[in-house]
Amino acid sequence: MEREHNLVPEDAWWKRYLYRIIYRSDTKLGKLFDIILLLLILISTAIIMMESIPKLDKRFHYTFIILEWIISIFFSIEYALRIAVVKNKRHYIFSFFGIIDFLALVPFYLSFFFPVTKYFLIFRMLRMLRVFRVFNLMDFMNDGFVIVRALKNSSRKIYIFLLFLIIFSVIVGSLMFMVEGGRPGFETIPQSIYWAVVTVTTVGYGDVSPITPMGKFFAVVLMLAGYSIIAVPTGIVTAEMRNKRQNLEKICDRCGNEDIDDDARYCKQCGKKLA
Amino acid sequence: MEREHNLVPEDAWWKRYLYRIIYRSDTKLGKLFDIILLLLILISTAIIMMESIPKLDKRFHYTFIILEWIISIFFSIEYALRIAVVKNKRHYIFSFFGIIDFLALVPFYLSFFFPVTKYFLIFRMLRMLRVFRVFNLMDFMNDGFVIVRALKNSSRKIYIFLLFLIIFSVIVGSLMFMVEGGRPGFETIPQSIYWAVVTVTTVGYGDVSPITPMGKFFAVVLMLAGYSIIAVPTGIVTAEMRNKRQNLEKICDRCGNEDIDDDARYCKQCGKKLA
Amino acid sequence: MEREHNLVPEDAWWKRYLYRIIYRSDTKLGKLFDIILLLLILISTAIIMMESIPKLDKRFHYTFIILEWIISIFFSIEYALRIAVVKNKRHYIFSFFGIIDFLALVPFYLSFFFPVTKYFLIFRMLRMLRVFRVFNLMDFMNDGFVIVRALKNSSRKIYIFLLFLIIFSVIVGSLMFMVEGGRPGFETIPQSIYWAVVTVTTVGYGDVSPITPMGKFFAVVLMLAGYSIIAVPTGIVTAEMRNKRQNLEKICDRCGNEDIDDDARYCKQCGKKLA
Amino acid sequence: MEREHNLVPEDAWWKRYLYRIIYRSDTKLGKLFDIILLLLILISTAIIMMESIPKLDKRFHYTFIILEWIISIFFSIEYALRIAVVKNKRHYIFSFFGIIDFLALVPFYLSFFFPVTKYFLIFRMLRMLRVFRVFNLMDFMNDGFVIVRALKNSSRKIYIFLLFLIIFSVIVGSLMFMVEGGRPGFETIPQSIYWAVVTVTTVGYGDVSPITPMGKFFAVVLMLAGYSIIAVPTGIVTAEMRNKRQNLEKICDRCGNEDIDDDARYCKQCGKKLA
Secondary structure: OOOOOOOOOOOHHHHHHHHHHHHOOHHHHHHHHHHHHHHHHHHHHHHHHHOOHHHHHHHHHHHHHHHHHHHHHHHHHHHHHHHHHHHHHHHHOOOOHHHHHHOOOHHHHHHHOHHHHHHHHHHHHHHHHHHHOOOOHHHHHHHHHHHHHHHHHHHHHHHHHHHHHHHHHHHHHHHHHHHHHOOOOOOHHHOOOOOOHHHHOOOOOOOOOOOHHHHHHHHHHHHHHHHHOHHHHHHHHHHHHHHHHOOOOOOOOOOOOOOOOOOOOOOOOOOOOOO | OOOOOOOOOOOOOOHHHHHHHHHOOOOOHHHHHHHHHHHHHHHHHHHHHOOHHHHHHHHHHHHHHHHHHHHHHHHHHHHHHHHHHHOOOHHHOOHHHHHHHOOOOHHHHOOOOHHHHHHHHHHHHHHHHHHHHHOHHHHHHHHHHHHHHHHHHHHHHHHHHHHHHHHHHHHHHHHHHHHHOOOOOOOHHHHHHHHHHHHHHOOOOOOOOOOHHHHHHHHHHHHHHHHHEEEHHHHHHHHHHHHHHOOOEEEOOOOOOOOOOOOOOOOOOOOOOOO | OOOOOOOOOOHHHHHHHHHHHHHHHHHHHHHHHHHHHHHHHHHHHHHHHOOOOOOHHHHHHHHHHHHHHHHHHHHHHHHHHHHHOOHHHHHHHOOHHHHHHHOOOOHHHHHHOOOHHHHHHHHHHHHHHHHHHHHHHHHOOOOOHHHHHHHHHHHHHHHHHHHHHHHHHHHHHHHHHHHHEEEEEEOOOHHHHHHHHHHHOOOOOOOOOOHHHHHHHHHHHHHHHHHHHHHHHHHHHHHHHHHHHHHHHOOOOOOOOOOOOOOOEOOOOOOOOOO | OOOOOOOOOOOOOHHHHHHHHHHHHHHHHHHHHHHHHHHHHHHHHHHHHHHHHHHHHHHHHHHHHHHHHHHHHHHHHHHHHHHOOOOOOHHHHHOHHHHHHEEEEHHHHOOOOOHHHHHHHHHHHHHHHHHHEEEEEHHHHHHHHHHHHHHHHOHHHHHHHHHHHHHHHHHHHHHHHHHHHHOOOOOOHHHHHHHHHHOOOOOOOOOOOOOHHHHHHHHHHHHHHHHHHHHHHHHHHHHHHHHHHHOOOOOOOOOOOOOOOOOOEEEOOOOOOOO
C-alpha cells in the first residue's frame, strides 16, 4: 500500500533525522512514534464512537472534546512534518496514505462550520492500515496485496456483474410492485427494489416480505434465481485468486518472471527450461 | 451481445448516413445520438419509478405523462428508423437488442387498453446494456461475455441443481408441515415450502420461523444441510469460470498445449515461441 | 441414477413386451407410459399440497380422495408389474428407483392406520427424477452425475465440516446463554444453539437476536467468524468439481482411462503417451 | 490432531498395560475404554444442556448434579492416569488433546467458587474429536487435516480480510449513523456498526433495518458491495484447498512433477511408473 517515499532529503540534518523517525520504523524512536500514532488512532476512533452514546457523552463531554483537540492538533503537526521532511512532497500528498492522512484531518476543521461532519473523523481508522509496516508484518502485507490485486484484476467483471444485478433488481422490484400492489413494504417501486435487493443478496431483513400467495411464489422464484447468481462473484474472484496464487511460487532465473504455474516446464516469458 | 448488423445499405445516401448515426458511434453525431438515447432511457426509468410514489405522482402527474409520451414517440421513431436503414431487417428484429427495442415500446401502446402494463416499461432499462458500445468499453464487454458464457455453459448443471433444490424444498416443506402443524406460517404445505426455500437459500426473512422445539431442531438440520448445498452452484460456476478463462486463449501449434495464459510468450510445455 | 436392468426376461412374450413399455422409452407405447406416469406424479403431488389448504380441501375433499385412490392403485399395479417383468427382481427392488417406487406406495397404505403419514406421499416427487430418461436428456443426466459424484467424493470432508460446525455451534450457543442469560430467545442452551446455527449459516430469521450490548458484540464476532467458515464447504465442493470436470475431456485409447488432466502428456494409469 | 505419544513407558508393567488401554484402541479393553469415554462426554454435554431448561432442572436437579460429579471424577482420574502412564508427560500436557482434557475439568472445580463457570463444561464436547481415532476413521482424519491445513495456510489472508472487513463495517456503520440519525436501532455508532456487520455478512436479522429512503438507498449500496466481498474468503480458501489437494501427494522422482493425483500410477509429465 505505501510505496516507500525514500527520497531522503539531503539539505538539513534535522530533516533527515525526522524523516527516519516519521517514515521508517527501524530505529527505537521511529518505532515509538509509530506505536504512539497507532494508539492515538485507536483512542480517536473510540472517542468518536463513545460520543455517539448519550449516556457516555453526558458524563465525559468535555474530556472527549479536549482529547479530540489534542489528537487532532498532534495529527495536524504530524501531517505538516510529513510534508516538510519528505523530498518529493507531491508524491507523498497524492499517495494512498497521503490522502488518508489528509482526510483524517479535514472533518475536524470542517466540524467548526458543519458540526455533523465530525463523524467523518471515523475515516481515521484507515490510517490503521499502516499497522503492517509498524510491526514489520511484511508477509501479511504481501497477502494483503494478493487479495487487493485479485480484486483489482476482477474489478471489471465485478462492475459488469453489479450492473447486471442492479438492472435485474430494478426489473424484479417493478414486477413485484405490480404483484403486491400497495401492500406494506411495496407501496412504491423504489421500495420494491429495496425488497428485491434485500432478497437477492440473501440478507433478508424481513422488514418487507411478500404477503399474497402470488407474491410468495414470485419471491421463491427470485430466491432460487438469486441462489444461482450468488455463485458468479465467487467464481470471478476465485478464478482470479487461484490465478494470482501461482505467481508467488517459482521465479525464472533468466528473466525474473514470477508468474510460473505448477506444471510449467519452460518459462512462458523467455522460454528458458525451468529447473 | 450486439452482433454488428454492418450490412450497410447501398441504395440511398440518407440511409447510409442514418445507419452510421444510429448503429455506430464513431462519428460525432453518432455519439451524440447514443448519449441522448442513454439519457432518455434513464429519464424514462426514473419517471416510471417516480410515478409509483403517490406524493410525486400527485404533483407532477401531467409532466410525467407528457414526458412519457415524448420519449415513447422518440423511441418509436428510432425503432422504425432502425428497421428502415438496416439492410438485413429480419436479422436486426430478431437480434438480442432488436427484441429489447421492441419490448421497450409494447407496454406503452398496450397501456392504452390495460393500464397496469405500463410498469412493464421498466424493461426499457435493458436497453442500457448498449452503454458498453457507446463508450467503446470493449474490454468490459469481453468480460461480460466471459460471465455470460460461463453461465451459459454451466446452465444445464444449474437447471439440474435447481430441480433437485425444488424437489428438496417441497419434501422438506411437507415434512415441516407435519411437524409444525397449523401454526402461524405453516398453515398449508405451499406456505411451508415457502419457508423451506427462504431457509435453504439463507435469505431468512423471519416472517415465518419454527416455533416448537421439534420444529427448531428440524430447521437446524435443514440450515446445516443448506449450508453445504450452497456450495454446489458456486462450485459449478467457479469450475466453469476458471475453465473459460483459459479456453478463450491460444493453442501452442507445436505441442498442442491449450493451457496458455494471456501474457505468455512461450509455451510452458514445449518452450516454443508463441505467435 | 438408474442402472439399466436390461436383463430382459426370456420366458414369456408378454413379459418382454411389458418390460419394453415399462422400463424403456424407445417405443411409442413406452413413451406414452412414461408421460402418463409423470403426469400422475405431478397430479398426486399437487393433490397432497391442495389437501393441506382448508379452503380447497372443504370444496374438493372427495375428489381428492378418489383421485388419490386411483393414482395409488395405478402405482401399486405398476410396482407389481415392474417386479413381475424384470428378470433380476432383487436388483430392481434394491436399486435407487426401486426403493423410491416402494416408498411412494407405503404412505398410502400406512395412512389407513396412521392418517398423518399421508403427507409422506410427497416423496412421490422423487420419482420425477426419471424425467431425464423419459425425454432422453442424457446430457442433463451426465451433468447430474458430475454433481452427485462431486458431492459424493467430498461427502467425507463435508461430514467432518458439519461435525466441526455442530461442536462450534453448541459451544457458541452455550457461551451466548451465559451472556444473554434468560432473555427472550435465550431461555435455555438448546434455544441459544438454535440461535447460533441461525447466525452462523447466515440465515438470520431475526426471531431471536441479541439484546444486550455484550450479546451484540459477541454476535458480531460470531458473524465475522461464520463469514470465513462459509468458505469451507464451497472450497471443498469447488475443488472436487474442478477435479471432476477434467474427467470428461480426453480418454486414453489404450486403457480407456477417462481421468486425464488438461496438461497431461502421458496417461497416468497405463503410461501411454497421449495424442 | 493427536500426535502419537507412543513413548511407551518401560518401567512398570501396569503402566504399559494402562497406556495401551487409555491411549490406543487396538485391544478390546482399549476400545471399550474409548467408547465409555465417548458416551460419558455425550451424557455430560446433554446434562449441561438439560440443566439450562428450568422444567427439566426442577425435576431432575439432583440426578444431574450426581451424574456430573461422577463423570467429572471419572475424567479427573482419567486425566491423572493419562499423565501417570505416559513417558513424556510434558509432551502430552501441552498437546492439543492434553489441553482439551485439562479444560474439560477446570470448569467443574471452578464452579465451586464461581457457579456461572459451570457452563464452560460444554468445552468437553471438543474431546469428541477423538472419535476419529476410536473408530479407526483414518480417512476421515486425513480429510479433516486437509481442511485444517487449508484454513491454517489461508489464515493470514483471512486475518487481513477480517481487518479490512472490520474497518469497512466501522466506517459504514458511522456513515449510517449520520444518515439514520437516532432512529430505533441506530441510536449510537456501535449499534450502527452492529447493523453494518449484520448486513454485510448477509445474516440480516431484521431487528435493525433502515427506515428512511436515504437509509434504504445506503443499505442497498452496502448489500451490493457485501455481495461482492463475500467472494473473497471463499476465493482464498478454495484456492488453498485446491492447492492442498495436490500437494499432499507424491512426487515423481524422475521429472520432479508434484502434480500427481491419488489414483495415478504413471507420472503424467514424463510417463515414469510411480512407486
